[in-house]
Amino acid sequence: MAWPWVAIALGVSTAFSFMGSINTINNLKAGAAWDRYNANINKKHTLIKANLAAADLLSEKRAAGGARGVSLGVGSPLLVEEVVIANLEDTVFWINQGAEMTLREIDMKLSGMVMRETYKAGESLLSGAGATYEAV
Secondary structure, eight states, rough: OOOOHHHHHHHHHHHHHHHHHHHHHHHHHHHHHHHHHHHHHHHHHHHHHHHHHHHHHHHHHHHHHHHHOOOSSHHHHHHHHHHHHHHHHHHHHHHHHHHHHHHHHHHHHHHHHHHHHHHHHHHHHHHHHHHHHHHH
């Protein structure tokens, strides 16, 4: 029979190891939340840039048509505007798809890392319980 303080030390060590794993899981979740926030900010910034680029292009097309004396909003100038807007809608679609994939990637990485830490916490508890039992 070992000294009782050995069993107590093993139990305390196991508890600290388990609490460290729980703390790591909480930190991983906080980091993933920050990554999601950052991805949403990047998506909004990209959408703003795409909208501004389309607005500039439409303005340029209107100015060029006005300089030629063409009636705006009818005929071929209207078709040109529709093409610009269709391109903007396509761009917005792909920006949203990219942002969605980024968020899914963050979630997949988080779930893998949390699962690994959960496994390590369980392993720590079992090995600590076994070592404490052997020490008693």
